[in-house]
Amino acid sequence: MIKKLVTKKKLAAFAAALLLLPCLFAFAEDDDLQSQLSDVQSQMERQQQKKGEAEATIGNVFERLRVIQQNLDTAMKEYKDITAQIAETEKKIGAAQAKLDEAQKRLQAREGILSKRMRDIYMHGQLNYLDVVIGAKDFNDFANRVELLRRIIAADMDLISSIKEERAQIAEAKAVLEEEHSRQAELQAQSAAKKDEIAARKAEQQALLEKAQNDKATAEAALRELEASSNAIAAMLRQRAADRAAASGGGGSYQAVSGSGVFMWPVSGPITSPFGYREHPIFGRQILHSGIDIGVDEGTPVAAADSGVVVEADWLGGYGNAVIIDHGNGLSTVYGHNSSLTVSAGQSVSKGQIIAYSGSTGNSTGPHVHFEVRSGGEPVDPMGYL
Known part of the structure; x- marks a missing residue:
């Protein structure tokens, strides 16, 4: 159980x-x-x-380039100011040296005269002024001898005085020269420091562009910014066309523009990249190159292709420092990658007027002028208008 x-x-x-x-x-x-x-x-x-870190790293490529460019422009301006001061210092050194050389030459001549005078006194004995006066034959002879003695004494005193004065001038010129040399050495040290800063800024700029080239995510973000910049220009120009239409209908206000329609070259140089689809030199993708690139040295004056009104003159993303000009009749031009601008929005410009100086700002691999012609806000081949 x-x-x-x-x-x-x-x-x-x-x-x-x-x-x-x-x-x-x-x-x-x-x-x-x-x-x-x-x-x-x-x-x-x-x-x-990782995504957050990547987005933080990518950031706004052209905004970062703009900040770098601002710092670079400041450093370049300071370097130019220092260079101008060095040139001015060199002029002062040259003037001081010339003054010193002249004073030394005069001193040498006067010391030669004084040496001869002293040698004569040594060889012929000290002139006895009393004997000269007592030896006078009559009053006229006495007066003549006194006047002669007065002149000899005055000449000796003037000679000694002028030698003292020349020596003082030489000492002063040497002091000025020494001061200017010290100032020049200080300025040259500042110049070298600014050169290093400029090189560092350019290296930073180049590193960012290389990262955009090698980092697909960064490249895509930068490319979107570049396309956005181009689209923003088109939208800006379309808005002006709308304002023009409203003004002609009696509504709104619009600054009338009437260009010749025949464009001159903004700069003289070879076309380094034509209009049309190409592989972007930084992003490695086939995209529309909406203008032509004209190869020129940095700082080359950029001229308005025709008369018109400046629509925008500012940093425009991938275009860097850029100028947009409305020439009327639906035509406008764009000038990109400049180092500096000389016009502002709303300003009327004439054909051939200097509007900027070439550079390599924004999405650029080297100094050149990116020149666009737009019809109705859309880019067209500039070669059909030049």
């Missing part, structure tokens, strides 16, 4: 175990799923963090 009871208990325990087994498996499965979910969430968090 006891044996049967034990057997029944074992069977009951086994049955209970069988009943609990799915629950145990379920618990095990839940733990595994929970672990997998935690792993996935951790990976998602890591990826999100």
Whole structure:
């Protein structure tokens, strides 16, 4: 009887175990799923963090370039100011040296005369002024001898006085010269420091462009900015066309523009990149090059292709420092990548007027002028208008 009871208990325990087994498996499965979910969430968090870091690194490429360019422009201006001061210092050094040389030449001549005078006195003995006066034959001879003595004494005193004066002038010229040399050395040290700063800024600029070239995400972001800049220009010009239409209908205000329609070259130089689709030199993708690139040295004066009104003169994203001119009749021109601008928005300009100086600001791999012609806000081949 006891044996049967034990057997029944074992069977009951086994049955209970069988009943609990799915629950145990379920618990095990839940733990595994929970672990997998935690792993996935951790990976998602890591990826999100990486994305955030990448976006922070990418940032606004052309905004960062604009800041770099501003710092570079400031350093260049300070370097030019220092260079001008060095040139002015060199002029002062030259003038001081010329004055010193002249004074030394005069001193040498006067010291020569004084040496001869002293030699004559040594060879012939000291002139006894009393003997000269007493030896006069009559009053006229006496007066003549007194006047002669007066002149000799005055000449000797003038000679000695002029020698003292020349020596003082030489000492002063030497002091000025020494001061200007010290100033020049200080300015040259400042100039070297500014050169280093300019080189560092350019290296920073180049590094950012190289990152855009090598980092696909950065390149895509920069490319979108470049396209946005081009679209913004088109929108700006379309708005002017709308303002023009409103003004002609009696509503709104619009600054009338009437260009000749025949464009001159903004600068003289070879076309380094024509209008049309090309592989972008930085982003490595086929995109529309909306103008022509004209190769010139940095600082070359950029002229307005025709008379008109300046629509914009500012930093325009990938275009860097740019000028947009409305020439009327739906035609406008764009001048990009300048180092500096000489006009402002709303200003009327004449054909051939200097509006900027060439450079390599914005999305640029070297100094040149990016020149666009737009009809109705859309880019067209400039060669059909030049």
